[in-house]
Amino acid sequence: MADVLSLSQIRKSYNVGTPVETEILHGIDLTLAAGEFVALMGPSGSGKSTLLNIIGLLDQPTSGTVSINGHNTAGLPDSEVTALRGHAIGFVFQYHYLISAFTAAENVMMPRLVDHGRRTDAMQDVAYGLLADVDLTRWRDNRANNMSGGQQQRVAIARALAMNPSLVLADEPTGNLDSVSADSVFDLMRRINKERSTTFLIVTHNLELAQRCDRILDVVDGRISGQEAGASGPAAG
Known part of the structure; x- marks a missing residue:
C-alpha cells in the first residue's frame, strides 16, 4: 500500500527572485x-504552519514533490488538486469554524453537500453515523451555538471525517479547550485513528499530548526531525 503522505525535498521560499527572497523550508x-x-511540534516561526499548508494542498512548494495516496500533485490542474484535497484530507482547526445557525448534523453534512451540490438522505445518514461515533447523537439537532466548546470541536472532527479521508490534519485542535475537554477530544481522535x-x-504545543502519539516530528528553522513518542507510548484506544 502506498504511503498516505510522501514529501520529497520540499522547499518553500517567499519573495522569489527579489533581493529579499527568503527560504522558509529547507x-x-x-x-x-x-x-x-x-x-x-515547533516554535513560532519555525515553518510548521507553512509545512501544514503544503501538506494540506492549500499552498504549493517552491520545489519538491507532494504525494497523497500515491498521487503526485505536482503539475495537477487546480480542479484536480481541489478534488484530491476535498476527498483525501480532513481538517480540524484550533477554532471549530462551525456555522453557528446550523445544527450539528447540518455542519457535518457540509463537505458532502459542497461535493454533491444537493442534500440527500444518504448524506444525512452519514452525518448521523459520524455524530454517533463522536458521542453526540443526543445533540445532532442542536444548533452549533448551543453546544459547549468541547462538543463543537467534536462536531468539527465529525465534519473532517465526512468524506472518509485517509489523512486528517489537526492544527492545535485542543488549543481553545480546558484540560478536561482537551483530553477528551484527544482521546476521541486517537480512538477514530485506531478504529478507522x-x-x-496533529500540530500541538502540548508536549504531554504529543508524547501520547506514535511519534513526534520537530520543525526547527525550516528543517524536520523525528523521534519516537515518550515512554508512555501511544495512548490506549
Missing part, C-alpha cells in the same frame, strides 16, 4: 503511513 522529506498518529486506520497529523 528540503524536507517526510512519509506518513496509513494509521499513523503523529505530532508536529485514519492517519492523523
